[in-house]
Amino acid sequence: QVQLVQSGAEVKKPGASVKVSCKASGYIFTNYYIHWVRQAPGQGLEWMGWINPNSGGTNSAQKFQGWVTMTRDTSIDTAYMELTRLKSDDTAVYYCARGIFAGAGSQDGFDIWGQGTMVTVSS
């Protein structure tokens, strides 16, 4: 079945970087955008950006530009999100999610979600 499986929980110190992986299975990886969304404890959902696994093209929310890097490895059907210069308020669950329609662009929503990766930033 179609699923996204994310890497495990991370604990990082302020100023460090974290890289979260998202492995896709059950569909053609390069046909659907992968979005990244985060949720701080007790807070709402925050869209971070997307990657087009086919071209490698990315787009991120202005807040995260210059600070988040989204990449992919098509040989292993895996997308990555790296966040640098971590601060305590980056403590959150980070989700990857798949675009709804094959070949759709950036205006598409997303339907399949990973299980989430908890990233804790603490000294």
Place this chain on the structure above:
Amino acid sequence: SYELTQPPSVSVSPGQTARIICSGDALPKRYAFWYQQKSGQAPVLVIYEDNKRPSGIPERFSGSSLGTMATLTISGAQVEDEADYYCYSTDISGNHGGVFGGGTKLTVL
């Protein structure tokens, strides 16, 4: 930056109709998507492209959009529908990025 606005909370009795509104200036030109999130779980898509329901989502969930407002309607809300609901859409300016509404806590009791 672009914003989508939702009421923080909505409360209904079981069997009543719940309506959650999402407002945003770009909604006349962009689809709205709705997500349900229960405590400790990943979100679930319940409505896409304003008014389409994914397979497996109960018929009591419906969506509509008119002008700058999109509405999620739950007809005959059930206790199990109690959750946080988020609208999502994309901007028509800037880098056309995505944005979520602040979320609405639906209480059914």
